[in-house]
Amino acid sequence: MGPGIHLNNVGLKYGDNIILHDINHVFAPGQCHVVMGPNGGGKTSLLRSVLGLTPFSGEIQVQWPGEQKGKVGYVPQKATFESxxxxxxxxxxxxxQTRMPLFWPKWHRRAKAKAYALQQLERVGMAERAERRMGQLSGGEQQRVLFAQALLDNPDLLVLDEPTTGMDEQGVRYLESLMHELVAEGKTVLAVHHDVTAVRRLNAQVHVVNRQLVDSGFVADVLIPEKIERLFNHYSAPSLPSKTNLEDAA
Structure with missing residues (x-):
C-alpha cells in the first residue's frame, strides 16, 4: 500500500517571491493524485518539496502504512542526453538498477538484471529500442525510458512531473495504463499534469494549485467547464490578474 501525504502550513518563497503559501492538505494513500494549475503556480515546487529536494516552511509527512519506509520513484519533467x-x-x-552495477562480475546475474530491465522497458513500449542511444531518442521516448527507470524498484510512491512532455498519443496511453495498474496495486501516484483531456481519462483526484490550494476533489467535480476558467487564472500580483491558457500551463 502506498503512503498518505500530509501537508501542514507548507510555504515556499525565494526572496520576496511567494511560490507556495499556507497549504494544508492530505493526499490519501493508494490513489492517483494530479496537481494542476497555471504556469508559475507552484506545482513543480510542491512536488519537489514532497521529495525533500526544495527547502520549505511548515511540515510534510509521508505516512507509510507499515513500520518501514517504502520505496519512491521519480520521473522529472525531462532530461537531456548528449547524442x-x-x-x-x-x-x-x-x-x-539498485545494487546492480553495469559491469556485473557474474554473467548470469547481469543476464537476470537485463531481463528485468527489458520487462520494465516493455511496460512503456520501449523494449525494441533497448540498444538505441539515449541521445538518439525523441523527447517523448526519453520520457518513457525515465518512467521505466522509475519502476525498477517497484515503488510504493511514484512522483511524476509532467511525465507526458513531448510524448505522442501511443506513449501517453502506455503511461496512463501503467498509472491505472499501479493504483490498482495500492500504490500512491502524485503527478503534475496540464492536459485536461488526459487527466479526465485517469479519473484521478485533482488538486489545483495557484500558490495556494484553490480546489480539490474528483475530476468530475473539479474539471467542469464553469469552473475551469476561474481555476486556471494566474495572478502574478494581487492587483494585476492575467489569464493563462490552460493548455500552456505547466
Whole structure:
C-alpha cells in the first residue's frame, strides 16, 4: 500500500517571491493524485518539496502504512542526453538498477538484471529500442525510458512531473495504463499534469494549485467547464490578474 501525504502550513518563497503559501492538505494513500494549475503556480515546487529536494516552511509527512519506509520513484519533467554519448537505453536502465552495477562480475546475474530491465522497458513500449542511444531518442521516448527507470524498484510512491512532455498519443496511453495498474496495486501516484483531456481519462483526484490550494476533489467535480476558467487564472500580483491558457500551463 502506498503512503498518505500530509501537508501542514507548507510555504515556499525565494526572496520576496511567494511560490507556495499556507497549504494544508492530505493526499490519501493508494490513489492517483494530479496537481494542476497555471504556469508559475507552484506545482513543480510542491512536488519537489514532497521529495525533500526544495527547502520549505511548515511540515510534510509521508505516512507509510507499515513500520518501514517504502520505496519512491521519480520521473522529472525531462532530461537531456548528449547524442554522441555512447549510452544505450539498456545501459541507462542497468546503471539505475539498485545494487546492480553495469559491469556485473557474474554473467548470469547481469543476464537476470537485463531481463528485468527489458520487462520494465516493455511496460512503456520501449523494449525494441533497448540498444538505441539515449541521445538518439525523441523527447517523448526519453520520457518513457525515465518512467521505466522509475519502476525498477517497484515503488510504493511514484512522483511524476509532467511525465507526458513531448510524448505522442501511443506513449501517453502506455503511461496512463501503467498509472491505472499501479493504483490498482495500492500504490500512491502524485503527478503534475496540464492536459485536461488526459487527466479526465485517469479519473484521478485533482488538486489545483495557484500558490495556494484553490480546489480539490474528483475530476468530475473539479474539471467542469464553469469552473475551469476561474481555476486556471494566474495572478502574478494581487492587483494585476492575467489569464493563462490552460493548455500552456505547466
Amino acid at each position: 554522441s554519448l555512447p549510452l544505450t537505453v539498456m545501459d541507462f536502465i542497468l546503471l539505475n
